[in-house]
Amino acid sequence: MDINKLQRENIKNLRPYSTARDEYKGQASIFLDANENSYGSPLDQNYNRYPDPLQLDLKDAISKIKGVPIENTFLGNGSDEAIDLLFRAFCEPGKDNVIILPPTYGMYEVSANINNVEIRKVDLLPNFQLDLERIAEAIDEHTKLIFICSPNNPTGNSIIRTDIETVLANFNGLVVIDEAYINYAKQRTFIKELTEYPNLIVLQTFSKAWGLAALRLGMAFAARPVIDVLNKVKPPYNINQATQDIALKALENIEQVNDWIKITVAERDKLSTDLAELAMVKKVHPSDANFILIQVDEALNTYNALVDQGIIVRDRSKVSLCEGCLRITIGTTQENEILLEALKTLSKPSN
Numbered sequence: 001m002d003i004n005k006l007q008r009e010n011i012k013n014l015r016p017y018s019t020a021r022d023e024y025k026g027q028a029s030i031f032l033d034a035n036e037n038s039y040g041s042p043l044d045q046n047y048n049r050y051p052d053p054l055q056l057d058l059k060d061a062i063s064k065i066k067g068v069p070i071e072n073t074f075l076g077n078g079s080d081e082a083i084d085l086l087f088r089a090f091c092e093p094g095k096d097n098v099i100i101l102p103p104t105y106g107m108y109e110v111s112a113n114i115n116n117v118e119i120r121k122v123d124l125l126p127n128f129q130l131d132l133e134r135i136a137e138a139i140d141e142h143t144k145l146i147f148i149c150s151p152n153n154p155t156g157n158s159i160i161r162t163d164i165e166t167v168l169a170n171f172n173g174l175v176v177i178d179e180a181y182i183n184y185a186k187q188r189t190f191i192k193e194l195t196e197y198p199n200l201i202v203l204q205t206f207s208k209a210w211g212l213a214a215l216r217l218g219m220a221f222a223a224r225p226v227i228d229v230l231n232k233v234k235p236p237y238n239i240n241q242a243t244q245d246i247a248l249k250a251l252e253n254i255e256q257v258n259d260w261i262k263i264t265v266a267e268r269d270k271l272s273t274d275l276a277e278l279a280m281v282k283k284v285h286p287s288d289a290n291f292i293l294i295q296v297d298e299a300l301n302t303y304n305a306l307v308d309q310g311i312i313v314r315d316r317s318k319v320s321l322c323e324g325c326l327r328i329t330i331g332t333t334q335e336n337e338i339l340l341e342a343l344k345t346l347s348k349p350s351n
């Protein structure tokens with residue numbers, strides 16, 4: 001795979017935005033280059049200064065946890081930003097195409113549409129695994145990206161590892177494995193495989209297990225040439241200073257995060273068992289994530305009845321292959337009990 005060929009023509013020739021501090025190697029003490037307020041910030045922190053465009057301190061801390069070198073790490077304003085940048089860097093509007101595998105996370109399609117990039121949809125099989133034959137048929141010389149979400153949203157299952165490896169080994173474009181929910185999965189991450197596959201991009205996020213959705217911080221891990229292209233096209237200061245500071249602090253609390261993961265997984269497994277016993281529940285799809293997809297009688301009525309009780313779940317009943325399904329995020333123990341009681345009350349007695 002030649003990353004130069006893969007890039008959009010205008011991106012190949014792009015001269016990225018540069019700042020005077022790109023050359024600054026740490027010896028200056030007076031900064032009169034960026035038209036900031038030299039007197040300070042109304043807050044205690046030095047928020048009057050632009051943040052580090054490459055977020056080196058934060059990447060260094062992430063690297064210690066993930067074991068991925070800094071030069072293979074890109075940080076985005078949520079992984080949603082990384083998804084969008086992949087289209088902007090690699091897909092020629094009106095000419096190239098990408099493959100997505102529904103039912104899956106909605107932003108791949110939205111980003112493709114924003115960027116006027118053709119979408120080729122290859123439905124997952126009824127067991128929510130990859131249809132490798134049809135994926136192979138859908139690929140042509142203009143296919144730049146394939147999005148594989150594992151564990152998949154909204155179905156909750158992990159994609160079979162050897163199937164992902166087959167795609168990685170046979171596709172000449174970039175394979176994006178979205179691991180937003182990997183912390184809850186039995187399957188291990190693909191970040192250890194980065195050295196093996198130059199066309200692999202792994203997306204992870206601080207929005208789920210790390211409990212920092214409000215900060216908007218996502219990670220993309222890939223071979224150096226891919227990361228270099230993302231850095232070239234990103235807005236100069238895409239991760240603000242507050243996010244960098246707070247995330248750096250949060251990384252010290254990994255034990256807390258690991259505890260939450262254990263509790264969430266235990267609650268997920270308990271809720272799966274309990275839901276399966278309700279008469280209205282036709283199927284509980286096995287989950288490797290922090291949510292469960294269930295098929296119920298009268299999904300929309302059930303959804304509305306829950307809303308009436310102040311409980312919001314996600315109605316996926318109109319989504320192809322998820323007909324009649326609701327997606328339920330794992331709540332606290334107390335929230336899960338309340339949900340279960342509400343569904344029990346709604347559940348018609350089986351006879």
Ligand code: PMP
Nearest residue numbers: 078079080105153180205207218
């Ligand atoms: N990928 C998947 C599979 C998701 O479900 C989500 C959010 N629901 C995202 C990415 C976006 O994550 P972020 O908050 O990092 O933009």
